[in-house]
Amino acid sequence: MSATKENEKYDRKMELPSSDFRIVNWIGIISQLTDTKMRQLLDGTDVPPPQFILLNHFTHQPDEGRTVSGIAWALQQPQPGITKTVAKMLKKGFLRAEDNPADGRSKILYITKSGTQAHAKAKERLEIAFADTFEGWREWEKKDFFGFLDRLKTSLDESR
Template sequence: MPDTAMSDYFQLFNEIGIIEQLSRTIFEARLPPGFVLAQFSVLNHLVRVADGRTPYDLARAFQVPKTSMTHSLAVLERAGMIEFRPNPRDGRSKLVHITPAGLKFRDEVIASLAPDFQRLAHAVPPQQVARLLPDLEALRQFLDRDRD
């Protein structure tokens, strides 16, 4: 592979890393102090994908170590945003359910993003997003499959 192509791939991941960092910083400024993106993401996952999953399921879904998920869930439980219930199918396990307080929190955070997306829409119109998404999905799927 020629150096110029290497450099393009390098730059691709560099841009993605910078965007992730900037957007996460901006997003966390919208959260109450003491909450981070990881915790919000769990709530969002419970709403959008499936409620009542096990901690292990969630750790796999986010590709983080089990111990990291244990910690995130402990924070959310202390804040009253999720609750644990026994898993009737596996005594080693638990089921994670979002509470009304968690649902409210998640909805409020999302609503608070509207002005940010409004401003963004001027610089990056929806059609540009629609163009980006398929390529990014292809990239994610490769990384997901390649990491045996």
Template sequence: MTEPADPPIFALLTEIGIIEHLARNRAERALPEGLRLSHFVVLNHLVRLGDGRSLARIARAVQVERPAMTNTIQKLEARGLVRGAPDPRDGRGKLVFLTEAGRAMRARAVATMESAIAPVPHGLSAPEIEALLAPLRRLRSALDRARDADPDLQP
């Protein structure tokens, strides 16, 4: 007896999850010495969306608890990749800024990961990959909005 087909959105998210797992493992092996994927995620987030973001906001965006993000930021600060500053709107809060070394490390990590991942997508041309980006970005935006609207999905 064959199982009924999964709903398309579930099948899509399953494929994305499997791709994420495979890509994550490959990326972790390609990162520059001493840089963990959790560190890269923060550097990449700050490059993509701009630095000067609160620690709490970064934690929420990458879906980790604040203590875990505090630990990650402390490790990045110790390496000189980010610097923290008091949040002028919240005396207890902290804003996180990239340093030039942090920007350079993110660029180096992207280059090493790109060279490690580039040979993988046999049969997918650059235009096909570009065509996948728009609908995937819309899906990510929808999931971001759903996360932000649902307090139970907050870390």
């Protein structure tokens, strides 16, 4: 395909209908607002935001081991940053490392009981702080909204 045709194809993909752009734009704004609030709530605790995000990732399947490169890919973060955060979490005992039988250069990481407890404590702090966000919402509204968000997350995850 010629460079011109490739550029035209790219330009067409970049033309989002206004409602599509508004949804993505609003999600970006919501992300900024919630990230800021999370930082304010967790900074100075035993589980700062980067560690909470990793613990949260591990708690979805707590018996499953993960490598640093796998975590970096899943969270779409640079590997050096993940390595630094993991080192802090190993030191705190939130994670444990085992030799990787498939690759002697890497370790397989697992969440520990201490990590699970630290995650639960931080999660409770966030849940309490965000509880008023959905005040006045009916349960069916929250379920429907979550369904739409899950569909969007799945679509974005499959197309990365």
